[in-house]
Amino acid sequence: MGTFRERLSNAYGTGKLLIGAAHIGRRATGAMLVPGSNQQPMFGGATEATIATGTMLISDPVDRDLPSLADVAVSIYLSKTIPASFQPTGCYTSQTNYISPLGNFSAKDAMPVGKIGDD
Numbered sequence: 001m002g003t004f005r006e007r008l009s010n011a012y013g014t015g016k017l018l019i020g021a022a023h024i025g026r027r028a029t030g031a032m033l034v035p036g037s038n039q040q041p042m043f044g045g046a047t048e049a050t051i052a053t054g055t056m057l058i059s060d061p062v063d064r065d066l067p068s069l070a071d072v073a074v075s076i077y078l079s080k081t082i083p084a085s086f087q088p089t090g091c092y093t094s095q096t097n098y099i100s101p102l103g104n105f106s107a108k109d110a111m112p113v114g115k116i117g118d119d
Contacts (some may be wrong), residue, residue, distance in 0.1 A: 002066060019076060020077040025072065031098045076106065
């Protein structure tokens with residue numbers, strides 16, 4: 001059992017970023033999760049949060065039973081309109097970003113993929 005926190009940044013944003021929901025689960029393959037592994041972190045005890053321009057948000061601690069170097073997927077639902085120039089980024093990671101069609105799919109074990117972007 002281990003404890004983790006999600007760290008989300010709006011360092012390069014031009015306005016506030018509204019997080020409608022976030023989840024983390026163990027990735028099976030592609031945009032699929034291991035069934036039953038998806039868990040919702042909280043932000044100050046709430047499921048939604050706002051990240052001000054140029055700042056960062058850290059989730060409340062979450063206890064997870066993950067093996068070392070597990071392949072995890074973080075799903076984030078941005079609940080308001082975002083600019084067309086928005087791009088997910090990851091520091092010091094090798095990752096694939098899956099961008100879904102409109103809607104909140106963060107709690108799903110299978111993400112409907114609208115676009116794939118490699119970092």
